[in-house]
Amino acid sequence: MxxxxxxxxxxxxxxxxxxxxxxxxxxxxxxxxxxxxxxxxxxxxxxTQSISGVDLVLGARTGSVQLILYAVFHSGSASNNIRWESYQAIAQNPAVAWSVPLVLGDSHRGFPVIGTSPAYFERVRYADRQPLAFAAGRPFAGDADAVFEAVIGSEVARQLGHRVGDRLLIAHGSGELGPEHADKPFVVVGVLAATGTPTDRSVHVSLQAMTAIHLDWAGGAPLPGLQIPAGLVRKFDLQPKEITAALIGLHNRASVFSLQRQINAFAGEALLAVLPGVALDELWQTxxxxxxxxxxxxxxxxxxxxxxxxxxxxxxxxxxxxxxxxxxxxxxxxxxxxxxxxxxxxxxxxxxxxxxxxxxxxxxxxxxxxxxxxxxxxxxxxxxxxxxxxxxxxxxxxxxxxxxxxxxxxxxxxxxxxxxxxx
Incomplete structure (x- = not known):
């Protein structure tokens, strides 16, 4: 042989x-x-690793795949928003351990801008429940005294060359050619370490900041003859009236179906809660x-x-x-x-x-x-x-x-x- x-x-x-x-x-x-x-x-x-540790994703009533795509992967747009009062009622449910609100719709040079709370950096996990880490800087303060602070993902920093201390402008809408909120620049206070998830391609600001940049806007356009300088936004109530979606974690995962039924039957407005794994399976089936x-x-x-x-x-x-x-x-x-x-x-x-x-x-x-x-x-x-x-x-x-x-x-x-x- x-x-x-x-x-x-x-x-x-x-x-x-x-x-x-x-x-x-x-x-x-x-x-x-x-x-x-x-x-x-x-x-x-x-x-799958983009939503590790999230038990439910909350949004306005729509398709479960659509909700996951825009709330987690920032692809597409929401059919409707959620009133802040409705979100608060659900966040205060005894079964809920934590919740992170999300406001979407704006962008920075093609990258999505996410309005959220500082809890985002503590609660959001990726891969095998790994926490988010900072390559440089810190989280934004998330209060009225430091409104215009931004935390950027690793890909945003790499592609655009942003560093801690740089200034950036947020554009209205998800396209690169949308009108900018040029009178209200943000300061980069943190750069997240790479995760291999949509977080890398996102700009994160506070909920108060998202409200502040839209104080003198209506219907997707600036109000003629009205301009509120950045230094005066603190005189206004910056509590958001609506949010786009929310990520929810529970004390006990055994109660996930019970809470899901309560949210889907919520009397205040038409809401939808989906299990991320089930929604992703539905996406793969398509x-x-x-x-x-x-x-x-x-x-x-x-x-x-x-x-x-x-x-x-x-x-x-x-x-x-x-x-x-x-x-x-x-x-x-x-x-x-x-x-x-x-x-x-x-x-x-x-x-x-x-x-x-x-x-x-x-x-x-x-x-x-x-x-x-x-x-x-x-x-x-x-x-x-x-x-x-x-x-x-x-x-x-x-x-x-x-x-x-x-x-x-x-x-x-x-x-x-x-x-x-x-x-």
Whole structure:
């Protein structure tokens, strides 16, 4: 068997150009298939770790997926707001251990601005209940004496170059071209450490600040002839009248369904409370068809690459008839010839898979910062997961099956046919 292995290696090396092209095709196909599986896994992990420790997400009555998207991932917009009195009534429920209100809708150079309370930095968790940490600075004060303070996420600081002490302006609305609250600049007092969640791409200010910058606005536009300077906003009541959503934690998770029913049947206004895990499962169910289509297309690309391997080996058999016949004359039996062709095909497939894994690792290393910045998905450099190992084994098995055809063809060739090839 050792001699057959050496022959297979030398034979493959002699046809390295032809087989090399096939190897590249298999490598690209394997990398594409693994990339789809890696992105699928990491996207789910990134979404799940963004809301670790939150038992309920509260918002105006809408779809559960829509509520999770705009309250947690800051994608889309709310259909309605929640009155402050309604939020307070729910926050004071005996089952509620803590709550964090959120006011959304404004932005800073394309990054969402979140109005919240200082409890946000104490209660919000990510990954395996890890607390938020500061890379520099401190949380905003959250009172009337220090209204215009902002805490920015790591991606905001990295992309815009903001540091503690810098000034920034908040724009009205979620677009980059919205009118700015130019008369009320904010001072950056803190920069959060990277988390791989939407927090990295957010600007955090106090609830009082969100009220203050809209004192002289109505209907999404500044009131004509009215301008309240930043120094005078403290003379007004800055308690918010409405919030967009709230994150809720409970004393006992066993009471989550009872509180959810109470909120959904709230008499004051139409509210909705969703369990983050259930809402995310619903989101994945809506995307499962897309995942299946992408996976099927990638599997088809792999099959095309392995079909090319089969075609290449079959096409070379006519040129190798005399070589195979000489091997038969020197004592190699049909089984050895069959094994040699099988080893060649498996060798090319294995090298293609190996190159594909290296290519995937290099691509992830290069593209991970861009993917995290634009999509909030953290692509991790790690060993293949169980699902990826199954995919790799499936590719190798398919390559082995693809090599059976040329192996069987070589096995059928007779000694006389090899010594006297037909023209």
């Amino acid at each position: 050792k001699a057959i292995l050496v022959l297979a290696l030398k034979s493959a090396w002699a046809r390295r150009l032809t087989l090399g092209i096939t190897l590249v095709a298999i490598a690209l196909a394997a990398a594409l298939l693994l990339a789809v599986e890696r992105v699928r896994q990491d996207a789910r992990a990134s979404f 995307l499962v068809v897309v995942e299946q289509i992408l996976f099927a297309l990638c599997a088809l690309v792999v099959l095309v690459g392995l079909a090319g391997l089969t075609a290449t080996m079959l096409a070379s058999l006519d040129q190798r008839r005399r070589e195979l016949a000489i091997l038969r004359a020197l004592g190699a039996g049909p089984r050895e010839i069959f094994c040699m062709l099988l080893i060649e095909g498996l060798l090319v497939t294995s090298l293609g898979v190996l190159v594909g894994c290296v290519l995937l690792a290099a691509t992830i290393a290069a593209a991970a910062p861009l993917v995290q910045a634009h999509f909030g998905v953290l692509l991790g450099a790690r060993p293949p997961s169980a699902n990826e190992i199954v995919l790799l084994a499936a590719i190798l098995l398919t390559g082995l099956v693809a090599s059976l055809v040329p192996g069987w063809r070589a096995w059928r060739m007779s000694l006389a046919d090899g010594l006297t090839p037909r023209h």
